[in-house]
Amino acid sequence: MTPCRLAILPEAPTRQDLDAAYALRGAQLIACDAARRMAVETLIAEREMQDGLRR
């Protein structure tokens, strides 16, 4: 399972590094949330399908 990511600053960071870390953390948050949402929706759909098959 691929974990979510957290961008961190390198040693002796520059302003570019700070900008990059700021932007990447936002992107990582969105990507991680999208993956989480898809996983949860898939699980719910799977259970609903199993319930439907039992009926």
Next chain:
Amino acid sequence: MSARNWLRALTPLGWGAAVLIVLVVGVVLARGVGLRWDPFDLSKRQLEAAEVRAASAEKDAAARRLEVEAVQAQARRTDVHHQTRIAVAEATARTLEQAGQADDADIPLDEDRGDRLRAHDRRLCELAPDICVAASAGSAG
């Protein structure tokens, strides 16, 4: 020749043929008026078995429909997720490019500020060591 004489004249083979003819005619007439000879209720059993098979087939068809719908829904979810990732990667790549082209891009952060932020990063990485990656282009996932 009278009927009695005809009967007397019949050989055993003739009797057998006559009985067979009478039986066939009887069966045909009985079928014609709707009578059925089914002492073991085979027709009913066959009907019940057919109904069971039909119900099972309907259930299977409903299950296949559910599975097809589930696959289609999953494909839609995957597509949405994929599109989101692409949009995020594109937006982030633009920002990173602009950050790299900024006039102050190579100016180091104040030492206190850098230490403070890196200390926070270290603490986060202690709490979740698997997820820390150095900030660079292409690590938005």
